[in-house]
Amino acid sequence: MVEENVSKLIRLMREAGISTIVSFNKYNVYYMTGFKPIEGVAAILSSNNQQYLIVPRLEYSRALEESKATVIGYSKYKVDVEPGERIVFKDLLETIFKVLREEGFASEDVGVEYSRVSYKTLKKIIEFLGEDKVKDCSEIFVRARSIKSPSEIGFIEKATRITEEGLKAALDAVSPGIREIDVAARIEYEMKIKGCRTLAFESIVASGVNAALPHATVSEKRISRGEVVIVDIGARYMEYCSDLTRTFIAGKPSSKLRDIYHAVLEAQNAAINAVKPGVKAKEVDEIARNVLREYGYGHLFIHSIGHGVGLEVHEYPGLNSENEKPLEKGMVVTIEPGVYVKGYGGVRIEDIVVVEETGPRVISRFEKSIL
Ligand SMILES: [Mn+2]
Structure with missing residues (x-):
């Protein structure tokens, strides 16, 4: 089901000319990744089908089980990590920025759901990417989810x-x-x-x-x-x-x-x-x-x-x-x-x-x- 949702989202992203989308909304994160969020979660999808799921460290292993996306855990506390675990010692937004930068997504248009993020978060994203790079992608999710498989x-x-x-x-x-x-x-x-x-x-x-x-x-x-x-x-x-x-x-x-x-x-x-x-x-x-x-x-x-x-x-x-x-x-x-x-x-x-x-x-x- 997630595969179908993702390909629907990618088609709509291409139509809208947006190369990457980031969602913080729990319903849309579930729709994109199959992982059921509690809180403090985000998902990133690029139009060439790279998928990232960013979760609090305590949700890391559940996220690995529930989703096929690349899972990255984040934590503010620098404590021991098991070998092989992808944990970033930053907050959620900084972890997202790290992925966007490292994967080259930050140089292209990035869609964010203006109707689903706080003003504070949106402001920080715009500061990071530059105003001309940030696009409202609320409609992409609304449209994809309105037609049911x-x-x-x-x-x-x-x-x-x-x-x-x-x-x-x-x-x-x-x-x-x-x-x-x-x-x-x-x-x-x-x-x-x-x-x-x-x-x-x-x-x-x-x-x-x-x-x-x-x-x-x-x-x-x-x-x-x-x-x-x-x-x-x-x-x-x-x-x-x-x-x-x-x-x-x-x-x-x-x-x-x-x-x-x-x-x-x-x-x-x-x-x-x-x-x-x-x-x-x-x-x-x-x-x-x-x-x-x-x-x-x-x-x-x-x-x-x-x-x-x-x-x-x-x-x-x-x-x-x-x-x-x-x-x-x-x-x-x-x-x-x-x-x-x-x-x-x-x-x-x-x-x-x-x-x-x-x-x-x-x-x-x-x-x-x-x-
Ligand atoms: Mn009713």
Whole structure:
């Protein structure tokens, strides 16, 4: 998988006329090298496929195992080193400069992700290389990662299967009297034992009035009879995220709730059916918004229709009213309309869709009728 990612990055580097890229971002370092960083890591890639992974000394042997890149450890402390170990007694940035200088990369254009490094770091890099040599390469990673390979899609599917086990646990647990936090605990237990090492994001179990807040997380509130419960959860598998939402009802839904639910579901179906290569991201948002407007809920749909999902739970493309760019084959996006009524509750339904040549392929399968 890393080989495929690297060749995609190299192709984009050549198109952009950048001969070397340096990334400090943990997702992009993983994408480039297969090494899962904790912190203080960087990766360097040249357009003739020289790969360097620079890690803190304590991560040196793990990096050698996980990555095929040339691994260099760094440490501020001059202590004993095993023969053969490549350890530099400098800080991360100085170690990068050493590699750039020694490999001759410093004489050509070097791409740095302006959107992912601190001002202080960028300033030092510009001082070292000279202003005309440093280029912003943020777009290269955004573009490469937005189009998923079959193996990346496979990991997102596996993460989705695990997340569905979490939804099932939630459905079994939701009943009048239970606390939101208890439901979350059962969800996360189930996902963990099914192979989810870390969550894609903090689980949301929002009942009743809390469901009116799209990003409410979990509280100790007890769920009452007849209340809605928005469950928005995501497992991670092989570092790839899933992100699914279902809205359950603890007891019998009121007719108002039923009406909102069906409007949201109809909006979601319309948006999903619009997904195909070439369709503008904003059009998908507009289609869902129009359905909700017809029901009189347009003003209560207070976020965008969806987002790309991959190594990060929110990544390019954003499916919002401002994104004029077309969807492309291989993108994986969420479709998640919601209606939020202050002081009353809300409904959101979210699925994950792969943009295929012929149209949408919904990879989540969890039941969507009122439960
Ligand atoms: Mn989402």
